[in-house]
Amino acid sequence: MEFDEGDRVKIEKDGVAYEGIVMPSTTGHIVIKMNSGYNAGIDPENAVVTVLEKKQDVSTPKAPSSTSKKEAATSKLPKVSILSTGGTIASKIDYRTGAVTAQFSANDILQAIPELTEIADFSGKAIYNILSENMKAEYWQELARAIVKEIEDGAQGIIVAHGTDTMMYSAAALSFMIKTPVPIVFVGSQRSADRPSSDNAMNAICAAKVAVSDIAEVTVVMHSDESDDRCDIHRGTKVRKLHTSRRDAFRSVNSAPIGYVDYGTLEINTSLDYVKRGSRELKISDSLETRCAIVKFTPGASPDILAYYIDAGYRGLVIEGTGLGHVSTDWIPQVERATKAGIPVVMTSQCLNGRVCDRVYDTGRDILRAGAIEGENMMPEVALAKMMWALGQSDDYATVVAMMKENISGEITERSLE
Structure with a gap:
């Protein structure tokens, strides 16, 4: 047949x-x-x-019908928008090259995973169709504006289909750019839909459950482990991809996940407090300063690296220091030069877990005297997204420094996990 x-x-x-x-x-x-x-x-x-x-075109609007039980049931479901940016969850084999490429649209995702239509009344839109290594700050702005438009038009939840390699950057950026009254859920997959053991269906279904939940934050929903038991719900400012290819690549850092979705029952279990649906007004602050950079300190590295960014007109710097947040003593004059020029410098750590504390050793105290900001337990990439956002909100140095020290979207926690 x-x-x-x-x-x-x-x-x-x-x-x-x-x-x-x-x-x-x-x-x-x-x-x-x-x-x-x-x-x-x-x-x-x-x-x-x-x-x-037969295959149905889910992008075709449903015609009103008083006799269709299925359509009547769908109309009672929460309205959720899927915004596709590309990535493996929206990819398939390119028959020209034999490689995986971003070709699926948001509607293709719905067609490939029909179980989604039992959870919500979905609409789909492709914002752009790229692999995530091609992500740019201006794409974050475009995505933020599209999300806000969908919420203003009545969406009760948002799913962002995104490539996994830079999803943590985008989730962090959107966490600062949007105050949301509804869930905004980033989801991706490590293996494309047309490969064996693809994780796209399970991840998408779990993400849909979070999108209709009470968790009104920017989150990332991905496999908890290598089995198909559950997906973790990570806060957008506390998540990192820690493996190149495993399905359970994503982990919360310096925090537990907000909770998880049990795939067998599709029930949500939470362990952390979170912002509740409808508890705040929708607001977008989408101005970004792109002239910011992460600089990784390594033993013997020349302070000329910092001098380059200062002289090139960069507006903000994040340093990945060692241990508690250190660089060698010959870097400190360049740190001071930057801060005296009105360039905020945030000190983070190359260690995954723990908190920056520059008050323990002499070098750290010298770094603080040079004007560096302790990044607390923020990951470097989160500090970068926050710096870009903070400088987009204000040109005043003292104001930006105060913003970098403030916990705005759960990026700084009082306690770090042991």
């Missing part, structure tokens, strides 16, 4: 029945995405294929 990509089919072969959505295939096998989220490749020889449901 003839079938097309996107059709829901039942395949019977060797006494075993498989059911799922037909996916692209670069081999002679029929590839389907099963309800479990896993892909199965089946040799078509002697296989009996039955089309259960």
